[in-house]
Amino acid sequence: GYGPDRIVIDPSVVRGLGYYTGPVYEAELTFEITDDKGRPRQFGSVAGGGRYDDLVKRFTGQAVPATGVSIGVDRLLAALREKGRIRTAERGPVVVTVMDRERMADYLAMASELRAAGIRAEVYLGNPKNFGNQMKYADRRGAPVAVIEGEDERARGVVQLKDLILGAQIAESATLEEWKERPSQIEVPRGELVAKVREMLASHGLGPSE
Structure with a gap:
């Protein structure tokens, strides 16, 4: 149900050539932020993964088809702070x-x-x-x-x-x-x-x- 405004096929995206065996996925947030040098840029990736049929076999010897995605929790929290979606503590530890x-x-x-x-x-x-x-x-x-x-x-x-x-x-x-x-x-x-x-x-x- 997602259109091209949400999902884009990009053959330049590369992840883990050592074990991915099929499509790979990268979830990016496209809103603009300013980097440490004051330059505008997109926020970037907050999650990624893909198909890795041979990964389980490396450890168990059993061929298991598998697909997985991992969320970058720190990156996602940073994005939420940038958007004002979570309250930042007044003081650190x-x-x-x-x-x-x-x-x-x-x-x-x-x-x-x-x-x-x-x-x-x-x-x-x-x-x-x-x-x-x-x-x-x-x-x-x-x-x-x-x-x-x-x-x-x-x-x-x-x-x-x-x-x-x-x-x-x-x-x-x-x-x-x-x-x-x-x-x-x-x-x-x-x-x-x-x-x-x-x-x-x-x-x-x-x-x-x-």
Whole structure:
């Protein structure tokens, strides 16, 4: 029941030559967006698939005719945000930074404690060597707080909490005196991590789930 305004046969579309054995499908959204360089372009693909009769046989030895389509969930969500069809959270998660990759279990435990208290949190999973990149990541995620625990902090049983909302406000308009009176980074005992993060969020009118 779909006409040529919805379905187009395009012989230039190529997907997975290693295992597709028949027609392939690509679902594209054609509305226009602006890319990082300010150029107009179509949004592009959000799903794809096709016929792959030999794929199941590779793993089971049994010939099974098969066709499948996979949806790119992240791409689809990005498209929905572009069209204003879903509400974007005002603030991102608390970001637990990584000072030592060997201690990932400790950082994951912090995130788990925050989540258990209803606070959105995630651990930075990129290359931890450049701390500045971790802060840039937190900024891109809209994080309200960053948790920092290096070797020195661990030895003393403390963590550093960086209030990213307050830090941005201070950087934008505060005088030197105000900056000294309102530090955007504080040191707290490790056992008070959840309580202090909750206090920081509350000071900006953010509840645990916001």
